[in-house]
Amino acid sequence: MEANGACRQAKRVDRRQHVRWRAALGTSVGLLLLLAACATPVQVDRADPRVVQRELTSDVISTGNISEPTQIVLHRQDLTERFESDPEGAIVSLHRTITAGKLDPDALFALSELSFRHAEDTGNHAYYLAAAVYAFAFLFPDDPAQRPNGFDPRFRTASDLYNRGLTSGFASADRSRVLLRSGRYELPFGTIDVTFDPATARWGNLMLVDFTPADELHIKGLQNRYRQRGIGAPLAADATEAVKETGFQVAPEVKVPVTTLLRIDVSRRDLAQGHLRGKIDVYPAFEPSSVVIRGQSVPLEVDTSAAFAYGLSDPKIWRSEFAGFLKGDYFDKNRFPIDGLEPYRPGQIPVVFIHGTGSSSGRWADLVNDLQSDPVIREHFQFWWFSYSTGNPAPFSALRLRTAIEDAVHELDPQGKDPALRQIVLIGHSQGGLLAKMLVIDSGSRIWDAFSSKPLEQLTVSADTRDLLRRAAFVTPLPEVRRVIFIATPQHGSFVAGSTMGQLLGRLVTLPVNLVTAFGETIGGNPDAAILSPGSAGFGSVWSMTPDNPALKAFAAIPVSPKVSAHSIIAVEGDGPVDTGDDGVVTYQSAHIPEAKSELVVRSDHSVQANPHTVSEVRRILLLHLAEACPKGCLPPADHIAGLQR
Template sequence: MRSMTCRRLRIALLVLALPLVAGACAAPVGAVRVDAQIVQRELTGNVLNTGELSRSTRNVLFFHGLSERFDEDSEAALDTMRKNIVAGLTGRDVFPAAAELSFFHAEASGKRSYYLAAAVYAWIFLFPDGGASLPDPLDPRLRMAADLYNRGIALGLASPDKTVMEMRAGTYELPWGELDVAFDKDRLRWAGRDLIDFVPIAELKVSGLQVRIRRPGIGAALAAGMVPITEDQQVRDIIAPRIKVSATALMRIDDARKQLEGSRMRATLDLYPESETETVVIAGRMVPLEQEPTAALAWGLQESPVWERELKGFFGSVFQVGAKNQLVSLTPPRFGQIPVVFVHGTASSAGRWAEMINVLQADPAIRDHYDFWAFSYNSGSPIAYSAMILRDALTNAVRLLDPEGKDPGLKQMVVVGHSQGGLLTKMTAVHTGSRLYDAAFKKPIDQLNVSEETRDLVRKALFVEPLPFVKRVIFISTPHRGSFLAARDFVRSLLQRLVSTPARLVKGTAELLANREAFAAQGGNRLPTAVDNMSPRNPFVKTLSGIPIDSGVDAHSIIAVKGDGPVETGDDGVVKYESAHIEGVKSELVVRWEHSVQSQPEAIMEVRRILLQNVGAK
């Protein structure tokens, strides 16, 4: 009986002990296999890309016994950390952690002073005082610290509504005192423009471009607006409205580690437009600036009316407002720089060059030699008229920008035209004599019964001389012998009813139509539209195709051909190869793509090659 009782007791004790034994057998530390991307995110994530603290910063909190305190009272924990730094009780590892913790708290509390604290700590880590050792270039905290600094100054110096970064001198609050920031307001004046409205690019998501170019470095990357200083409206109009310039803000904090010991710190704010420099010297080191030209370009186009002009610029009054014929520089013109002028095609706009401009302007070898201009026009107007407007615009721009003729860059202009824009481009580089006029009229121009104003308009449009400052032209998908789509009668008939006559041509049109007997061919009761001009049967395009490029101008062709069939019998959906191909060009590249080939990498790289060759660069 006693043995049975003991046995039952042992069984009961064993049952009670099983949970304890099971718990003791479960390992408190271990590792399991997971997707490597999960581990990578855990090791590289930080407050900037996940909203959570990085592994390295959590380690620092643990080593300093501040993990729980930071969770309970972040400001007290950060104050303790700073006091330990000042007392010399910490190593260099604490600075990137303090930067991230300050930024984390700023995000949670909305207190701007902690963004600036993040920038201060990050600067100390990146650019240590005196002869202190530099961070290991492979240390991932180096990039994190740079990004925390960049975002810290952008948010710490933000406007009250947080929409822009304020570029000004002032005194700002720090968690432990104040920061006096000096700024030379003359830095806001650049290339004859005042820079305004500095939007942090880190807050911009880019769409519509295949390539987003970022040059990692130090400083807050910004998209800045521009206001012309001159009162000359013609000069002001040369700069594209609402276009943004890429710039970088840098806040220098000399002897930052030493200054941290006091309650008042000093810093100097600098501003660097992208075209001015890509690097700065900090503590004797050459350091790249953070730059994001793609986002600045996209932000400017987002705010621009350029997209609205595409169909308005073709149909005109059907949309109640026509496109303004306009030549603009996408950046302030710089002395010695060669203008590259982009001319869009039918029912298009300057915005369609965005991908090409984005890639080209990011190349220092291109940017150091060229400025980018764009010409917008009513693409439904007669081609000879639009080409006249282009020639006048280029001539006026050169005269306004270089009245004394001393700028060598303006004497080497490159014009790039897509589709109909290629025909306008050709008419900057040909000597037509009377051929275009003779194709339209059978009476001499002096015998037309029109006003002198209309006679001068006809003479300027149809008696063409090459512009002396245009030295190179590039044709992209250009219908030199017309477009097979424009040959279709129902297409032309429909568009003829919709396309309106530009206001400047209304009077001249009425006068010319009163001279029907002077027309070389029966023209009905209206002047031809651009679509008429691009019909392969049209006398204008047939005559223009037979006029060679002037011997003083180098020409290049980029031709799109769809599919894998023979090039010679191919087309791009709008223009046949046999129409786009012309003899006598310096180079011809065929790209297997559709008509809008100007955004494709092969076309962009070919334009880049031509531009580099033009200045003798490799």
């Protein structure tokens, strides 16, 4: 009996253990099945392509984050965590890998990006320069077979690292300037001896100084920013020359777009020994547009718009607009009224921009910025602009323009060897167009006859006054001018000038002493002559543009010389009929002239200069002028060019 009971007890224990085993087995199988249904060690998720693209293209320049190729290098060298905790130590370790063996391109790029990242975190200039050194070695290896693929995103990033490394590595303490100097500069792994000859930083006969980083200039007020991608740090420089009391010169507000390049002698041995050499070169924009580095031709990075906008940000330019209207002598008579946007270049056709009333040369900003971006126009034209007191009578401002062009041409080309200076193009906006027309007509005595019932020779006036009146009212086409573009020009007057408000503004203008004297002599000394009265507005530009002014009517009836090609760009607001339209200042009928070779109506207000249709039309006309005037180029003889080189 006891034996049987023991057996039964054992069987019950076995059954309980079996149940437990089965339960445990079931649990284990369940867990395995559950794990199989959970995430795998490697997986993918569907994502927005833009997110994936940002991950693939993110780099320290664009986002501040290390790029994926550099992360791969860190991972392979087991330096990921170390870079986060000890970036300088990680950079040293990675640097040793390229000095111990060949200059591995992957490691060079990673070192450039890591150095730049650390420099951004610490402000250490040595690491900025190191970023430039590593990037230069990556971009321009001794072995041509090691050159990076142009489709490799690292190629553009390395170029940016080099460019930004130079800008920040040579930055002043407040980062407002880039200091280009010879000297020994510290690197994390040694030093680099840099040579720079300031005398080589020239723009024509001007010295280039005071360099500002274009990358740190945010532009407002220009519609487009033009930048040629390439190698080198884009800067905006000041141009200095011996002080000239008069004569043609570069506009004082102009900032010069330049590119600085650090040519580095770098090899594995140099990096291992920790001593490098480099030479700084400075190139004005597009002089040249590309350079050769280690047998490889590469474009220079240029930011023309940044330098242009930086120069135009000078408040003095814009303050001159209202003051220049009210004060007839605002522009110093000792200052030459025409400025160049660059030094005179033989063989390039001058385009003279003439602004309108209450305006300044700065109002041409968008048009000039867009035109300068065209390589053909940039190669064959040079831009000048004319400044004047816009409240003065239009004929006298036109005389100042005529004299300035004659003097500039004589100064720049006294022997008459440059054919480009005999193909000048005038572009005038609003009143500026009236000034331009005065240079391309043969007036005879028609303007004077509308002003006075007595011939000029019979007036009782001084010799100086007689000469001034003759030169202002009796005009012939200026032979150097071959084409004119009228933009929103009141050929028959402006209804704003004839309004009560316009007449009130006209009264506020103070004419220069010589004009006050001339008008006083003419009217006071000739009571028997029926001299045209300006009424309450005075003899200023407002009166010159008043539609019922008989002198303006006589002027409007005189056609542009057939030897000069004229073009009209007319602004009309709204979508209504063109013939009855206006731009808020000038009617279509007033701006229209029958002798124009072409006429373009642009739906715009009076400030039409920056309109893209205006820009396109001006570009078309300039290219047409080039084709007709200089089909084989306007280059003067070689000896003339050589004589201008300094």
